[in-house]
Amino acid sequence: MSFLDTLLGKKKEASVLGVDIGSSSLKVVQLRKEHGKAVLETYGELALGPYAGAVAGAATALSAEEIAASLADLLREAKVTTKSAGVSIPFARSLLVLVELPYRDDPKEQKTIIELEARKYIPVPVSEVQLDWFVVPPPAEGPGAKPSGKPEKMEVFLIAVHNDELALLQRSVAAAGLTSSFFEIEIFSTIRAVVDEPVKPVMVLDIGAATTKTYIVERGVVALSHSIAMGSHDITRAIAVSENIPLARAEALKKQEGLAAADGPAGAEHSPELVFSRIFAGARRVLMQFEQSRKEAVTKVVLTGGGGVTRELGTYAKNLFSIDVVVADPFKKCEAPVFMRPILEEIGPEFAVAVGLALRKLAEL
Secondary structure, eight states: OOHHHHHTTOOOOOEEEEEEEOSSEEEEEEEEEETTEEEEEEEEEEESGGGGTSOTTOOOOOOHHHHHHHHHHHHHHTTOOOOEEEEEEOGGGEEEEEEEEEOOSSHHHHHHHHHHHHTTTOSSOGGGEEEEEEEEOOOOSSTTOOOOSOOSEEEEEEEEEEHHHHHHHHHHHHHTTOEEEEEEEHHHHHHHHHOOOSSSOEEEEEEOSSOEEEEEEETTEEEEEEEESOOHHHHHHHHHHHHTOOHHHHHHHHHHHGGGGOOSOTTOSSOHHHHHHHHHHHHHHHHHHHHHHHOOOOOEEEEEESSSOOHHHHHHHHTTSSSEEEEOOGGGGSBOOGGGHHHHHHHGGGGHHHHHHHHHHHHTO
């Protein structure tokens, strides 16, 4: 802070950090608030495969000490200058379920009935998890209308994270020298970064290393979530087999060329296009399930994640879905130099979680 800023009583606004701890990589995004806007200061990504003796892009299960060491390396390489962070909780390490319960007006009665119902879905004692929930708002009867009368049922979104998972993340972050004010399941960070539609249903398709997360967001909340047991590492393996090259080279090709990474014919037994088509087929089933049960149409599909998500993939997906498909651009919610925009648009899908975390952390200031 300059002498003039001190004299005029101006305070330099702090920077914040979003830390995305995934199974195959770490990602960080540092933002600061300037004139009420989020300004991008730095970002970085580090593959975790080599820390587990595997190739870049492979899913890992590292200890707290190994995560801390890799995170410290990334913070140094990205030239991160703040210790104040928000941290992601992997979707695969959490339980999210939508349940229908008898409607209760009284908050105490509501809490009691929700906690009793949660025991049916959590495979461990409730004392071993951190449990949270929110009541999904009922659909309006018309534009701007409120539902009349008391409903008989209410939809509740249950969220549970095992205490051991939180303890591992807390140890990792503390050992890397960071202070975190919150831990957030990555699905909510992604929504904050890539979903702009306030009312109509939107499907988010998040292609991770080992799995693909699909969730439908309606009126700002998750109406349906599902996991597909295929992800970006399956795409890497398909390229490696198709081209007869090592996994490390296949991972680099996937990032550089996406669907064009393999020269074999489309639909061949080992091709990235076939893996993507299977992922999209699973996503279409989720979409149809939602539309049939809710009698509402999903208006858009947003592609995000680090699994070879490119503009070309967006074009390919548009041929498989009958609705609009866009590739996520979370960095558009940040101020950045114009010359960086093409790069940020290209890498944006990989950084959706980290951007969403940083935006929430920035709102705390």
